[in-house]
Amino acid sequence: MGEAITFWVLAVVSVAAAFGLVFSRKAVYSALMLGVVMLSLAVLYAVQEAPFLAAVQIIVYTGAVMMLFLFVLMLVGVDSSDSLVETIRGQRFWAFVAGLGFAVLLALGIGNVVIGAPAGLSGAVSQVGGNVPGLAHLIFTRYVFVFEVTSALLITAALGAMVLAHRERREPKPTQKDLSRARFLGDHPAPLPGPGTYARHNAIDMPALLPDGTVSELSVNRVIARHDVEDGHLPNDPRLAQAIRNVAEAGVRTEQPKVVQAVAEAPEVPVAERDKPAAARVPGDGPVEEEGK
């Protein structure tokens, strides 16, 4: 009776969470829904006389794998939402038909089989004194070769991940000297105006007013401006609102390429040989020539 209650509660929860995983628009919600499914499956394992697998499920899946998923989601960008354009016509419809047909087929197949009462694991487990000793006995006797192969697989996977995720640094890291030179050769040698300077508000999303009264678009962070535009939190003053909109529409404007470009365009300033960074001493391999190609 207790098992039936546990099963029905967790079955409803896990199927609902699985639907949420497939249908939620945001990838982070999908990850959380998958976590719910994995946790309910862990409880179902525990109910079905598999306490070791329940622990492994929680540690490996909800602990390690889900953390890795969320980590990569944050790395790739949470706001990279799905495109709704179907590349194949009617793909979504036929996918649902296929999924439904597959589920019905499997359920009918299972329903056709007369399954008696489960034999239970108490007999198999009692010989060796518990679930974990039983599993250990099997792993280290009959399945010991598979176990060894598994270790090779894990090492290969770790090595593969390192090789795939590694990126060679093409140009030497810009030194403080390079950065400051790029800054003085760039558009803004001085720091950008802070938000709220000479403004009527000191909120962080309010553009600064310059001493002559014009609105400075440089003073607003584009991320904050984008949030303002998306949430409709624009100020009443049309000039300020237009400035925020302009900043938001300016799109991805990262500072890093600008610095690199400025370094590349910088004329070769004669500097004493000892002042140059070590990588630049090699003729033809300096940062200036590298970028200019």
Next chain:
Amino acid sequence: MTTHYLVLSALLFAIGGVGVLVRRNAIVVFMCVELMLNACNLAFVTFARQHGNLEGQIIAFFVMIVAAAEVVVGLAIIVTIFRTRRSASVDDANLLKY
């Protein structure tokens, strides 16, 4: 009761399959593959209990190991694709080149 578990496993597997077919974000596709693997594990554990021996649980354990290795390599591939194409959509990775 065994039938119930097997039907739940089949349902989760089918939902995961639909997700793989429908979603375009590579990471979500990966999550759906994980869901399918988990559904298989549930079936393995259920059969282990039904037949009264532990081998089903052993297989489920090895499936978990393989799934963990697969996730590590797969996510590294997704990160690499994202670096070169600035997108995690499976539709954008349609050219077989570096």
